[in-house]
Amino acid sequence: MSAIATAGFAQDEQFPILFTNIHVFDGVNEARIENANVLVVDNLIAEVSSEPLAVANARVIDGGGRTLTPGFIDAHTHMSLIAPFEQLENEYTAxxxxAAAGQMAEDMLMRGFTSVRDAGGASIGVQRAIDDGWFNGPRVFSSGAFITQTSGHLDMRDRTNTHHSFGGQHSHAESIGHFYAVDGEDEMLAAAxxxxxxxxxxxxxxxxGGISATYSPLDIDQFTNDELEAAAYVAESFGSYIMVHAYYDNAINRAIDFGAKSVEHGHLMTEDVIKKMAENNVYLVVEALMSTSEAPPSFTPDQAEKFGLAKSGFDGMVELAKQYNLKIAFGSDVFLSKDAYGLQSQEWIARNPYFTPFENLRSATGIGGEILALSGPRNRYRDGPLGVIEVGAYADILLIDGNPLEDIKILADPKENIDLIMKDGVIYKNTLGNN
Ligand SMILES: [Zn+2]
Structure with a gap:
């Protein structure tokens, strides 16, 4: 259903919406609430009950025995990293x-992702444009520019473009906010x-370092302690937190010591560090699709080698993370090309060998919501929790044809199997003919 058709539903916003004849996955518990009713008033969930609800003036949506779930949360996206980094630097204007991110945002929402956390890149404008109603898309929790160091991951400057201390020129990708390369405490404070x-x-x-980066070996430790302390200070002073891209023990250890709350990737860490994550309630965001597929054709031999190294640690890390009961969130980490973004829902398939359907659903709902809430006062959606179906939660709701707790693979075809998509109490897709 197109965005234009969406406008037709907007007039119903003032009426309560009552979902009947549905089985509820609440984002936390494995057992569905069978034959339930869910009442939405404005943009919040007002009632969840297995008893019939009589509500005056409500628009009733008969779910026909479908599964009602929270809208999904992709805790690791890059809405603005639409091409390899050299091309972002040289070919693509803000x-x-x-424009590309606007279409991508609508596509993500139509796949059932009602919230995403952007893990670096120029996505703050996308976040604002969605909230201002220019186009449809998920709630975006943007990290803003990816913070790196000279020769770090996402240092997108050309090889011939040196650091400004050595005569280097303005970087296009840096100026539009894809990344900030910082060296020293002062620059870290400014970037944060x-x-x-x-x-x-x-x-x-x-x-x-990072796989897709050109001048950044995977194994290097990035930032001095002073630099990390400066970032931690700013994050804390804004009531928020740091999410950290890291693969090796030392890098993750240091990040946790400086207060990082969410580790992205982590493939090559060992048991001691996983234990430390558990002890410090640090979340792990697992991106199975990018971690188990083949290296993208655009990769150089060096990038492909780093990709292989990271991939080699993935299975062992997941096993240990499960053993230590880490809270694992769902991340697709798709970026680099239009085709790659189209694979977002394939993350469900990629995770399937590693996690039960319940574990995957919980990662993409309840646990994702916990991660989003870590942003504290910087979270713009503070009227209720996200990622759960409970009284007082935001009405971000999906109706799924089938039971994803039995067959998670149905979620890889959202066009066919996600029949209704609601965000903030507004219906963006509805293929149920009887309502
Ligand atoms: Zn990423």
Whole structure:
């Protein structure tokens, strides 16, 4: 259903919406609430009951025995990293990136992702444009520009473009906010504050190099302790937190010591560090699709080698993370090309060998909601929790044809199997003919 058709539903906003004849997955508990009724008033869930609810003036949606779930949360996206980094630096203007991200945002919402956390890149404008009603998309929790160091992950400057201390030139990708390369405590303070000034909800730092980066070996430790302390200070002063891109023990250890609350990737960490994550209530965001597939064709041999190294640690890490009961969130980490973004829902398939359907659903709902809430006062949606079906929660709701707790793979075809998509009490898709 197109965005234009959406306008037709908007007039119903003032009426309560009553979902009947549905089985509720609440984002936390494995057992569904069978034959339930859920009442939405304005943009919040007002009632969840297995008893019939009589509500005057309500628009009734008969779910026909479908499963009602919270809207999904992708805790690791990059809405603005639409191409390999060299191309972001040299070929794509801010307006091109914004236009592409606008379409991508609508596509994500139509796949059932009603909230996403953006893990770095120029996505703050996308977040604002969605909330201002220019186009449809998920709630975006943007990290703003990815914070790196010279020769760190997402240092997108050309090889010939040196650091400004050595005559380097203005970087296009840096100026539009894809990344900030910072060296020294002062630059870290400026970058972190600049991100929050723009509307970031949390900070994204790398303490190891990155696979897709051109000048950043995977194994390097990034940032001095002073630099990390400066970032932690700013995150804390804004009431928020740091999410950290890291693979190795030392990088994750240091990040936790400086207060990081969410580890992205982590493939090559060992048991001691996983234990430390558990002890410190640090979340792990698992991105199975990018971790188990083949290296993208656009990769250089060096990037492909780093990709292989990270991939080799993935299975062992997941096993240990489950053993230590880490709270694991759902992340697709799709970026680099239009085709790659189209794979977002394939993350459900990629995770399937590693997690039960319940574990995957919980990762993409209740646990995702907990991560989003870590942004504290920087969270723009503070009227209720996200990722759960409970009284007082935001009415971000899906109706799924089938039971994903028995067959998670149905979620990989959202066009066919997600029949209704509601965000903030507004219906964006509804293929149920009887309502
Ligand atoms: Zn990423």
């Amino acid at each position: 307006i091109y990136v914004g 504050r600049q991100n929050f000034r723009g509307g970031a909800t949390q900070l994204k730092l790398a303490t190891n």
